[in-house]
Amino acid sequence: MRHSSFGRFEGKGFMKVSELGEFGLIEMIARRVGKAREPVVLGVxxxxxxxxxxxxxxxxTTTDMLVEGVHFTREHMPPQDLGFKSLAVNISDLAAMGAEPIQAFVSIGLPPDARVEDVDLFYSGVLDAAGPAMQISGGDTVSSPHGWIISVTLIGQVAAGKALRRDSARPGDTVFVSGPLGDSAAGLALILGKSIVKNRGTAEFLIHSHNRPQPQTAVGIALSSSGLSACAIDVSDGFLQDLGHICESSRVGAKIEAELIPISPQMVSAARENGVETLFWPLTGGEDYSLIFTVSRDNKRNMEELVVSEGLTAICRIGEIVEEEGIELSRGKKPYTLPRDGGYDHFRHE
Amino acid sequence: MRHSSFGRFEGKGFMKVSELGEFGLIEMIARRVGKAREPVVLGVxxxxxxxxxxxxxxxxTTTDMLVEGVHFTREHMPPQDLGFKSLAVNISDLAAMGAEPIQAFVSIGLPPDARVEDVDLFYSGVLDAAGPAMQISGGDTVSSPHGWIISVTLIGQVAAGKALRRDSARPGDTVFVSGPLGDSAAGLALILGKSIVKNRGTAEFLIHSHNRPQPQTAVGIALSSSGLSACAIDVSDGFLQDLGHICESSRVGAKIEAELIPISPQMVSAARENGVETLFWPLTGGEDYSLIFTVSRDNKRNMEELVVSEGLTAICRIGEIVEEEGIELSRGKKPYTLPRDGGYDHFRHE
Structure with a gap:
């Protein structure tokens, strides 16, 4: 598969940011993001x-920094997808709090030879992810000698006392996940050439899942505004690691029925074609941006009603919170052992 | 003069961030920043x-990105000053809105061989600048292949409708500046070896002004809460350029009496010793983080009373806002011509 990516046209006529200058660049971005409107009183x-x-x-408020060569490569990530994903992963953090996203602050470090066209494509991706409800209200544009740097800060709102927190899981709670796991990791394996998939549609679906993750804002807001859940996290580091964060913060454990974890037929077929254990990507891959959340016994019935009334039909029950610390996996009632350690540690894996 | 700076001890025993790992680093930082307290409900x-x-x-909300080799060098900037300044320049942006700073989000990109000790010193500088009123409520720690990257976002509060805005200067307003200009640029010239000053105390004063700027939070809050000013900016790009931002946003001009611009004896002596025009650094240097603000005729008397009651004695009247666009400088009633174009354009000056 061919991906469009940074600097894909090698003509000489493309304008570089060094030619446009800082103030020209700021003006171009300001024109793209438009004027402030309520509840934003003053924007850029x-x-x-x-x-x-x-x-x-x-x-x-949540923030993330992305560095070229660490979090993305220009070869593998088209600038419009980079813009989309930079915002989407932060929208997902707000969704995991049950918060509605309002303002984005996008700072960008660019090498002097970066193409103005790529910067414009980056912002078109940012605006795609922002949608009509969010506003780009600020940021910084600076020079970077060694590749692109992106820093995004998002501000949202949530009803006081109703935020979904990692430390609020209680023994007896049911554990849910809001959508399929493993598609993003399967897509990344394809992008990096670590796996191959014959079917073009399957490959495109998995790569799209990796490059354009869909934050679960509607699910997060429904859970916090209904008060049916007090605890959620988004799957960014990997399911086991993120569920581990809930367990540590709440000082509880979890029993997960691995066969209940939602997985897509595309991911299953990519795993089979490449001899990968079916649950490897879903359990350890990360960057799925589905929500893991818990619901108390008292709210179980109301939760079922919410799923129907709000059309949140991708939500799956996958297990239970227990007193004893640690995560216990089963598959078909039998203990199941993890394929390998999940999660990605930015400094150790250098 | 000798400056302590990054990696100044060349022993082999110092721990690197790659040895500590991402989660170790986050834990170290979280311990330093402490627990959330009102009005912050949930922190890191x-x-x-x-x-x-x-x-x-x-x-x-305001945000800034700083990249090693562009905004600072490790040779010239001790990590504790880098931490201090990274926060201070953003506190200054809030001061220029009349806002009280509350939360800071500090993201840092570190090379794998960065020293844990330097990171710790960086955060000690961040906490010095934050003082007891502000809280570090989040951030991101990532790996960076080519040097340090810092991104700071600050959240503050200001009474609704009372923010000091760039677009609120009106013809007839008096223009004030909250403190001396040019010290920071004179300090930078010393740091870069572009100038030399014999007196050690003078050199230290100027370098300190550059590395540890003092945001004018008290002035900004006094101006907004009293309602005596509606318009301010902080001097970051350079006095002429920043006053120009006010003039463009407000569609007005300004007449400035250059001899009224406050300058320190240390800056004057450094300029003389190095054959630099006395007003060059004050007018074009930047990074002073004094506030330029305007006060309407009706408020002039009350402004004088505020200066006395709040002890804001460093404030100086320096000119007037006029209808005709452009900035007109005079010195001793005669027209004065700028020494050279001010301001620093991140991309053009590569």
């Missing part, structure tokens, strides 16, 4: 942006 | 932080 163009928070709400 | 350790805004207030 002053020393700070201004937001009028709604009564009874708390401000939720 | 979940998918997002939570802040309870005060009634009648707006949320002011």
């Amino acid at each position: 163009g002053d020393d700070a942006s201004l937001l009028q928070p709604s009564p009874g709400r708390q401000i939720a | 350790g979940d998918d997002a932080s939570l802040l309870q805004p005060s009634p009648g207030r707006q949320i002011a």
Whole structure:
């Protein structure tokens, strides 16, 4: 499969950011992001942006930094997907708190020979992910001698006291996941040439899952506003590691029935074609951006009603929170052993 | 003069971040920043932080990215000063809106061979700048193949409708500056070896002004809460360029009496020793982080009273806002011509 990516046209006529200059670049970006509208009082163009928070709400803030050569490569990531994903992973963090995203601050470090066209494509991806509800309210544009750097900070709102927190799981709670796991890791294996899939549609689906993850904002807001869940996390490091974060913060354990974990037929077929254990990508892969959340026994019935009324039909029950610490996996009632250690440690894996 | 700086001890026993690992590093930082307290409901350790805004207030947000080799060099910037300045320049942006700083989000990209000790010193500088009122509520720690990267986002609060905006200067307003200009640029010239100063105390004063700028938070809050000013900016790009931002946003011009611009005896003596025009650094240097602000005729008397009651005695009147666009400089009633174009354009000056 061919991917469009950074600097794919090798003509000499393309304008570089060094030719446009800092203020030209800022003007181009400001024109793209448009004027501030309610509840944002002041957007790009002053020393700070201004937001009028709604009564009874708390401000939720999250931030991420992405470095070329560490989190992405220009060969493998088209600039519009890079823009989309940079925002989407942060929207997902807000979804995992049950918060509605409002403002984005996007800072970008660019080598002097970066193409203006690629920067424009990057922002088109950012705006795709932002959708009509979110506003780009600021950021910084700087020079970077060695490749692209992106830093995104997102501000959202959640009803006071109703945020979904990692430390709120209780023994007896049911564990749910909001959508399929493993597609993103299967897509990454394809992108990196670690696996091959014959069917073009399957490959495209998996790569798209990796490059354009869909944050579960509707699920997060439904859970917090209904009060049916108090605890959630998004699957970024990998299912086992992220469920581990909930267990550690809440000082509980979990029993997971591995056969209940939702997986896509595309992921299953890619795993089979490449001799990969079916549950390897879903359990350890990460970057799925589905939500893991827990619901108390008292709310179980109401949860079922919410799934129907809100059309959240991708949600699956996968296990239970228990007192004893640690995560216990079973498959068909028998103990199941992990394929390998999950998660990615940015510094150790250098 | 000798400066302590990054990796100044060449022993082999110092621990590198690659040895500590990502989670070890996060734990070290989380211990340093401490637990969340009001009005922050949730700090480091979940998918997002939570802040309870005060009634009648707006949320002011600003962000900056700093890249090694572009905004600082490890040779010339001790890690504790880098931490201090990274936060201070953003606190200054909030001060320029009249906002009180509340939360900081500090993301850091580190090469695998960065020293844990330097990272610790960096955060000690961050905490010095934050002071007791601000809280470090989040951030990201990532690997960077080519040197340090810092991205800071700050959240503050300001009374609704009372923020100091660039677009609010009106003809007839008096222009003020909150403190001396040029010290930072004079310090930078010393650091880079572009100038030499015999007196050690003078050199230390100027270098300190560059490395540890003091944000004018008290001035900014006094101006917004009293309602005596509606328009301010902090001097980051250079006085002429920043005053130019006010003029463009407000569609006005300014007449500045250059001899009224506050300058320190240390800066004057450094300029003389090096054959630099006395007003060159103050007018074009930048990174002073004093505030330029305007006060309407009706408020002039009350402004004088505020200066006395709040002890804001470093504030100087330096000119007037006029209808005709452009900045007109005079010195001793005669027209004065700029020494050279001010401001620093990140991409063009590569």
